[in-house]
Amino acid sequence: MESPFKPDALKGRVALITGGGSGIGFEISSQFGKHGASIAIMGRRKQVLDAAVSALRSLGIQAIGLEGDVRKHEDARRVVESTFKHFGRIDILVNSAAGNFLAAAEDLSPNGFRTVLDIDAVGTFTMCSEALKYLKKGGPGREDSSSGGSILNISATLHYTASWYQIHVSAAKAAVDATTRNLALEWGTDYEIRVNGIAPGPIEGTPGMSKLGPEEIESKARDYMPLYKLGEKWDIAMAAIYLSCDSGKYVNGSTMVVDSGLWLSKPRH
Numbered sequence: 001m002e003s004p005f006k007p008d009a010l011k012g013r014v015a016l017i018t019g020g021g022s023g024i025g026f027e028i029s030s031q032f033g034k035h036g037a038s039i040a041i042m043g044r045r046k047q048v049l050d051a052a053v054s055a056l057r058s059l060g061i062q063a064i065g066l067e068g069d070v071r072k073h074e075d076a077r078r079v080v081e082s083t084f085k086h087f088g089r090i091d092i093l094v095n096s097a098a099g100n101f102l103a104a105a106e107d108l109s110p111n112g113f114r115t116v117l118d119i120d121a122v123g124t125f126t127m128c129s130e131a132l133k134y135l136k137k138g139g140p141g142r143e144d145s146s147s148g149g150s151i152l153n154i155s156a157t158l159h160y161t162a163s164w165y166q167i168h169v170s171a172a173k174a175a176v177d178a179t180t181r182n183l184a185l186e187w188g189t190d191y192e193i194r195v196n197g198i199a200p201g202p203i204e205g206t207p208g209m210s211k212l213g214p215e216e217i218e219s220k221a222r223d224y225m226p227l228y229k230l231g232e233k234w235d236i237a238m239a240a241i242y243l244s245c246d247s248g249k250y251v252n253g254s255t256m257v258v259d260s261g262l263w264l265s266k267p268r269h
């Protein structure tokens, strides 16, 4: 579908996108690129990164791939530094890297719980910490900008209520949302950095959907969830553009739910 945003909405901006080689992260990478941004994508798998960078470049987008695991502090630091060295500035950090699997709480080991917290929650904070100096108003590369950069954290709606077999992800995304609000307060006030989130509903063609049992969702969920509708990666990318370009300049500390109202759903009487 055609974008309602102007093609230069993100012109001249540099975006670093963790998990940007696949799924929702890749769609954000390509839509940001199509709207004028230069893109650095971070991921653990070289082949995935290489394929994603080729696809972006074939669209005429300036893109680089940087291998790294958000759980490793030294990787986070190196990737942020390399992005700055390559493009000379960093305007937008998107924390899209995430880990997930279905596990009943009684079967989940503490290490399984910790692993997802490490990727989603600690990884997000680590990337934000490393990017801070470049995102600050007046920071390196931002001398010509009248404000700081922005951060976008990809979250979920699982933890608004409770979700079967998702205790680890629910806890991790609750921490991500708290991180969004607290950084919005501190860094918004001190550095004019806007920090927001997006909580996607079920999005077709994503690793999240394939890992979380699409057959069950397809067959049963539609009956008891009146608002059930699959979203497209495009829907999330458009929200990401809105929050990251000038249209979102007064939005800070908000996690936008993009799920067609699903989390509000109740069985029909």
Ligand code: HXC
Binding pocket: 098, 099, 100, 101, 102, 103, 107, 108, 109, 110, 111, 112, 113, 115, 116, 155, 156, 157, 158, 169, 201, 207, 208, 209, 211, 212
């Ligand atoms: C129970 C499991 C498990 C499973 C792993 N563990 N898979 N426990 N059921 N299916 C446990 C392991 O037993 C281990 O604990 C611990 O978790 C770490 O497992 P590793 O395999 O060593 O971890 P690692 O290789 O680092 O892989 C991390 C991962 C993996 C999260 C487990 O799936 C991954 O890398 N995922 C990244 C891609 C991904 O998941 N994308 C989907 C994002 S979708 P023990 O105690 O045995 O040592 C998404 C959507 C959220 O986030 C919202 C949806 C609505």
